[in-house]
Amino acid sequence: MNAAGWSVPLLFLLVLTLVSTTTSTDGITLSPSSVDTSDAKLTSTASCARSRGFQTLEFLHSIRGQKIVSGQHNDQKDGTNESHYTRRVYEVTGEYAGLYGADFLFHGNPDRRWAITLEAERQWAQGAIINLMWHACPPTTGADAGLKCPWDGGILSSLTDDEWNDLITDGGNLNTIWKSRIDEIAVFLRYLQDRNVEVMWRPLHEQNQPVFWWAGRTGDLGTKKLWQLTHNYMTNDLGLTNLIWVWNVQDMPIIDFGDYNPGQEYFDIATLDVYLPGITYNSCKYYEAMLVEAGDRMVAIGESFQLPSLDVMERQPMWTFFMTWAYGLERDPNGSQTNSIDYIREVYNYPRVLKLKDMPTWHNQSTISDCVALAETVCSNDVDCGFNGYCVSNICFLDVRTYHSTEPQNILARFGLERHILDCNGKGISQFGLVQPFVLHYNYYYSCSDLTDATPGAMQQTPLDAAFLGNVIFLDRHAIDCQTSPIQYLHLVSSANQRIGYNYKCGEVYLHEVEDYYTEWASTNGLWGRINVRFLERHDVKCPTGKVLSYVQLQTNGQGRIISNNKMRYHYKCGYALHF
Numbered sequence: 001m002n003a004a005g006w007s008v009p010l011l012f013l014l015v016l017t018l019v020s021t022t023t024s025t026d027g028i029t030l031s032p033s034s035v036d037t038s039d040a041k042l043t044s045t046a047s048c049a050r051s052r053g054f055q056t057l058e059f060l061h062s063i064r065g066q067k068i069v070s071g072q073h074n075d076q077k078d079g080t081n082e083s084h085y086t087r088r089v090y091e092v093t094g095e096y097a098g099l100y101g102a103d104f105l106f107h108g109n110p111d112r113r114w115a116i117t118l119e120a121e122r123q124w125a126q127g128a129i130i131n132l133m134w135h136a137c138p139p140t141t142g143a144d145a146g147l148k149c150p151w152d153g154g155i156l157s158s159l160t161d162d163e164w165n166d167l168i169t170d171g172g173n174l175n176t177i178w179k180s181r182i183d184e185i186a187v188f189l190r191y192l193q194d195r196n197v198e199v200m201w202r203p204l205h206e207q208n209q210p211v212f213w214w215a216g217r218t219g220d221l222g223t224k225k226l227w228q229l230t231h232n233y234m235t236n237d238l239g240l241t242n243l244i245w246v247w248n249v250q251d252m253p254i255i256d257f258g259d260y261n262p263g264q265e266y267f268d269i270a271t272l273d274v275y276l277p278g279i280t281y282n283s284c285k286y287y288e289a290m291l292v293e294a295g296d297r298m299v300a301i302g303e304s305f306q307l308p309s310l311d312v313m314e315r316q317p318m319w320t321f322f323m324t325w326a327y328g329l330e331r332d333p334n335g336s337q338t339n340s341i342d343y344i345r346e347v348y349n350y351p352r353v354l355k356l357k358d359m360p361t362w363h364n365q366s367t368i369s370d371c372v373a374l375a376e377t378v379c380s381n382d383v384d385c386g387f388n389g390y391c392v393s394n395i396c397f398l399d400v401r402t403y404h405s406t407e408p409q410n411i412l413a414r415f416g417l418e419r420h421i422l423d424c425n426g427k428g429i430s431q432f433g434l435v436q437p438f439v440l441h442y443n444y445y446y447s448c449s450d451l452t453d454a455t456p457g458a459m460q461q462t463p464l465d466a467a468f469l470g471n472v473i474f475l476d477r478h479a480i481d482c483q484t485s486p487i488q489y490l491h492l493v494s495s496a497n498q499r500i501g502y503n504y505k506c507g508e509v510y511l512h513e514v515e516d517y518y519t520e521w522a523s524t525n526g527l528w529g530r531i532n533v534r535f536l537e538r539h540d541v542k543c544p545t546g547k548v549l550s551y552v553q554l555q556t557n558g559q560g561r562i563i564s565n566n567k568m569r570y571h572y573k574c575g576y577a578l579h580f
Contacts, residue, residue: 054244055362056129056198057268060298060320068313069129069354070347071099071323073303074119076112078327082119085326092341093348096356101131101303101323104185106155108148117188124197127359131246131323133202134185138213139167139177147184157213164217168225179233186238193242198362202246202302203230206273207260209250218259227262237523239538244268248302249290251280257293269320270294271302281308287316304328305338307347314352421491424448428486428507428548428577434536449548451486451509451577458505475500476568479553482506484514486548486577511550511575517543521557521567536568543574550575 060069074085082102090096100123102116120130137149138157149155159167159174166172192199207223210216217223227247234240247267249257251274272280272290280286290299300321301308305328313319324339332338339347347353422432422444432446480487480502489505522538543549551573556566 054198054268055360056200056244057298059129059360060269060300063354064298064320065317067352067354068308068319069098069321069359070095071101071129071131071321072097072329073101073103073131073323073326074116075103075326076105076116080326082112082115083123085324085329086123088329089344089348092344095348096126097128098354098356098359099129099131099321099323101133104132104134104147104188106135106137106147106149106151113185113188117191120192120199121195121197124192124362126356127361128356129200129321129359130192130197131200131202132189133205136181136185136203136214139174139181140213142177147181155213156211159213165221168221168229170229175229178230179237182230182233182238186234186240189234189240189243190238193240196242198242198244200246200269201243202248202271205248205302206250207248208252208256218256223260224262228266231262231266246271246300246302248273251276251286255286255289257289261293264295264297267297269298269300271300273302274304274306274308277304277306281306281312284316287319291318305332307339307344310347310350310352313350420444422446422489423491424488426488426507427451428488428509429490430548430574431540431542432490433540433542447542449546451507451548475554476556478502480504480551481553482550484511484550484575485509486511486550486575487552490552506550509577511548511577513547514550514573514575517572517574519570519572521569523567539568539570541570541572543572547574547576549573 063069070089072086072089074080074082076082076084083100086097086100100120102120104113104116116132120132124130135155137147137154138159140157140159140163141149141154163174167174167178169175189199189201204214204223204227206212207215207227214226215223217226231245234243245267246269247262248271249260251272253276270290270293272286274280274286287299298320299318301319301323303323303325305325307324308316308319308322328338329344330337330339330341348355422429424446425448427448428451430447430449432444434444475492478501480490482504483506485506486509487504488507489503491503493501493503519539519541541549541552549572551571553571555569555571557568
């Protein structure tokens with residue numbers, strides 16, 4: 001039901017105490033492989049941007065009605081970390097669960113969220129299904145509150161009708177804040193997407209549980225509308241295509257699941273949270289109601305304290321997985337036993353139940369170059385990959401380009417771009433992009449290409465203009481133009497009165513076949529571009545192989561400074577050096 005595992009409706013709504021934990025994760029790199037996907041049948045609701053079906057959905061479809069995947073949630077509370085209860089299952093049974101679950105929560109701690117993200121990457125590499133959720137803070141706590149809020153008065157709160165209408169209206173104040181909430185969490189999901197990790201994504205869970213600010217609103221403009229706009233924003237605007245959307249309700253006394261069903265085009269799996277096991281497991285009415293709502297989608301037990309019995313798994317065979325809620329594996333919030341050690345072992349030893357060892361090997365469809373954007377940000381400082389190498393998850397790879405990560409990383413996003421210098425020391429810049437390795441921390445990656453006989457040119461500067469203050473839309477006033485020479489050095493500078501300009505150097509090498517290129521238009525979603533430096537990370541300025549940059553300018557779509565649908569792109573030019 002909830003962030004701390006409080007689960008029986010209205011009985012276990014306790015105050016969450018978040019305890020800082022020290023976590024460590026070992027980096028792991030997936031080996032790229034070529035997989036024939038010509039027979040792929042199942043795709044996600046986000047599959048329009050993918051070239052193949054989801055392996056997770058294919059696998060669950062193949063076992064439907066015959067097997068059930070075991071799952072265990074982890075909540076990072078009360079001194080536990082991102083894999084505590086997964087390890088506890090192993091301690092009890094000698095087996096790891098086939099599904100790894102975790103929650104981004106509402107504590108506002110990016111380190112904990114990165115620990116979850118890296119553990120999800122590791123679990124996926126071992127063959128586990130990844131199931132992530134998010135207890136999101138309400139937009140009514142304000143933009144400055146970010147992703148941190150209390151349990152009571154935050155997660156457990158409600159919106160007025162006017163506030164709700166503002167939330168679901170595109171361009172509304174609360175709508176804009178809600179999307180900014182999503183943007184922050186999307187950083188972690190995009191990291192997993194870049195590594196081809198499929199994520200069963202379960203936000204806005206238990207939609208018929210009215211204690212949550214997002215839940216309990218029926219009708220077309222109710223909770224289902226918020227789900228739909230969240231789905232569309234993450235899929236279409238943010239381009240997150242690794243998400244398998246998990247729609248979720250709870251076994252409340254009144255079965256009204258249809259009032260919250262957003263439509264099968266908006267979810268891939270329908271799940272039921274079971275906190276009335278004496279009713280839900282002993283009667284088929286909840287199971288049958290879920291089958292009706294799911295249609296041709298799969299169904300599963302989204303979370304529970306009590307493990308389903310062997311008899312339940314036989315009588316209700318279409319459940320494709322179950323996930324036990326964190327500490328609920330053994331105790332409920334009152335300290336009462338939920339599952340005995342013997343019973344846990346009995347369930348995990350049942351032939352119908354699939355453990356990690358029974359899971360398939362997930363094939364990584366990406367190439368190493370897809371992982372470059374966050375390359376050095378997830379590597380230890382003592383990892384040195386040499387001049388022609390770059391680092392991903394503490395593993396070195398060789399490449400024809402050299403990737404650098406500028407320092408220092410900057411915690412004040414609105415002022416920080418001037419802290420970063422792109423300097424190729426006589427080579428030509430062939431690629432660059434901004435990345436956000438942690439919330440409100442930014443740095444650049446960039447690539448340098450050799451230029452035979454190149455010598456650095458004199459420092460030049462674009463005219464100082466426009467107050468910066470984080471409003472990156474004002475960068476469109478500056479063009480870095482080396483004409484037919486390579487850009488070798490790039491540095492945004494600001495004056496004492498907050499006016500900005502670029503310092504840059506042009507190499508003394510002639511470029512031929514100089515052509516125009518553009519990144520895709522992408523939204524800024526910021527009124528006056530407020531703190532929207534993070535939206536630059538959507539743009540990868542990359543020359544074709546063998547070419548280097550000679551011109552760069554950020555462009556806006558001319559919608560004005562206060563229009564919420566502003567979009568940006570880079571216009572850049574690339575050419576071949578006369579001598580390479």
